[in-house]
Amino acid sequence: MPRPAKFDDDEILERAMHVFWRRGLSGASIRDLESELDLRAPSIYRRFGSKEGLAAAVVQRYVLEVIDGRIEKHLSGQGDPVSNVMGFLVSAVTPGPEEDLLLGCLLTTIAMETDALPEPLARDVRFGLRRIDDALRAEVRRAAEEGRLADGVVADDAASTLSLVMQGLMASARAGVGGEELRRRARGAVEMVTQPSVSQKTG
Amino acid sequence: MPRPAKFDDDEILERAMHVFWRRGLSGASIRDLESELDLRAPSIYRRFGSKEGLAAAVVQRYVLEVIDGRIEKHLSGQGDPVSNVMGFLVSAVTPGPEEDLLLGCLLTTIAMETDALPEPLARDVRFGLRRIDDALRAEVRRAAEEGRLADGVVADDAASTLSLVMQGLMASARAGVGGEELRRRARGAVEMVTQPSVSQKTG
């Protein structure tokens, strides 16, 4: 009965994510979105109500798809916890095959934008950041149980520190530090709080 | 002979800094600045050329006054290097007596805003971030020379990790984490990479 939509919501949110990622929340204009989504403003507004509504939908999708995807992949609670934590941090600063050169976390980008985010958006951002924090803490605790943390390192201190390192990596990515350097620093941070893996460090 | 200026540049930059801090670079409008500086747009433009020029002047002042001030105070290369590093990180998330409740680093805030900062501004931001990095590394190396790092910790790895932690603290401050919690995390990170101070940790 109806005219078919050019794109489904997921396609739109995927592209909108890139726009917000590159330009920031207030830096991305509706005109930017129009050309990048190949969709005129009224269609965007009919679906998402406002630019802020679109941003909220983008953030929710980002948390569910990207963040949760990385958590499930790297912090599922199985396998070597140290490798998992390492993989998780490194994955955050490794551009995927389709994500051209986008480094850093959309949540951090949006969270930094202003101290007065509209409330629903701010809540979604905090939700995503907390999810990272919780997953990281769980895996680091598991590392501690297996005796994989460096001597004298308390699990929750290590977890919160690595969480800070992660956010620092995001900020550094934004500030122009290259991907190679970011991954080097990520590995350095994890190696510092964990037991040296005797089999690999020689050479 | 001329009419006296209402404010000198330093007063203006001090107040403009607060505006950019709170609202971000693109979020702070000339009208915002007009009311906060108690100065109309043409006066601002005559002195600084453009909003971007004002922002660049603010960043330069921030680096010279705030950043260098903290570096000189905490990372001067004298005294206990561990306490110094600790003090440096904590000072970054401790609001001063006059800085109402401003936490986090203006450089990080501005750096995160977009991946396409105007070039002079981007250079000033990178300069400030590098200065933090260098000062932190020097002091951590000194800690290493005095045998104050935890076993197996490489000085430069610790320095770059603490630098990331610092940026993570800034981002967390923006995301709404409270000052107490930020300082707790800052202390936790420093304690993790340094030798436990046997005289204090008992309780």
Place this chain on the structure above:
DNA sequence: GAGATTAAGTAACGATCGCTATAATTGCAA
């Protein structure tokens, strides 16, 4: 094909943006 339904596009609204031409202030020198 006519009508219904739901999409997308055209065009423009008022508000605000960064910025500036111009005039009004304020001091000192003459």
Place this chain on the structure above:
DNA sequence: TTGCAATTATAGCGATCGTTACTTAATCTC
């Protein structure tokens, strides 16, 4: 007091902002 110089404020520029009436296009049912 008059003129000069440096500052400030008034008022408004064109551009762009987020947003929305209104029109057109596309699909299904009948």
